[in-house]
Amino acid sequence: MTIVSDRVAARRSLEGLALGDAFGERWFPLFREPRQAYNEVRDRRVPQEPEWHWTDDTAMALGIFRVLDEFGEVRQTELAQAFALGYDADPARGYGHGMHQLLPRLLHEPGRWPEFARELFGGEGSLGNGSAMRVAPLGAWFHTDLSRVVEQATLSAEVTHAHPEGVAGAVAVAVAAALSAGHELTLDAVAALTPRSAVQEGLVRAAEVPFSTEPWKASDLLGNGQRIRADDTVPFALWTAARHPDDLVSALWSTAEGFGDVDTTCAITGGIVAARTGVEDVPEGWLRRREAVPGGTG
Structure with a gap:
């Protein structure tokens, strides 16, 4: 494959992340009765709603992209402010309980992110x-230097997720996106660069699940994000990305079969695969329905 520039790879990843986020959101009970959702996903019936809106997954990814675009690296106070501004612009994007607590405080005092992030969840951090x-x-942006990917992903996570498992989840996804953008994506390689954690243990298990396994069965084995924890989300999303490294649409359908926190698993998978493929081969109708991502495609 042709290795693309850092910003182009990151923009590709962002577009795929937003597509996965908006596509995955269609399968929540708010839009589908569970049996209907199951049948439609299994039959590969494309959601016909005229607009697919993305959620906090994309809103926060935009914050990371903007900080990288301005500074070329993660600056944590600036990232805290970017996250807070994104939240303030539209707090109804589906943010979790912890972010509803944290981000309004960061809007006024972004430099106190280390203190505020550590206070979440009884002082354990998220x-x-x-x-x-x-x-x-971020992984796509730094894909030519995997050690930098690990460093920068850690910095990006710490702003909101002080718990080591939250950091490990970010590192694993960033490494996977970097490998997708410029190398060969394997789960063993991701696990080797992920800090020792339950996330890493999940990736080791995921590497042992054959790609011939039905995605719903893989999600039973690895988790589907229903518990909202990094270790319950990242292994399955990376498994589907590695299962379909050159086919974004197939990767998203396979991820959706796992249900659970399906907008987030699809956002992770979409961001990883699109770092390699972009969204050029996605059906035009999908992209027409998906809410536009600020900043264009360049």
């Missing part, structure tokens, strides 16, 4: 999947 859902474009 181990949720929020740091992982937004980070794929």
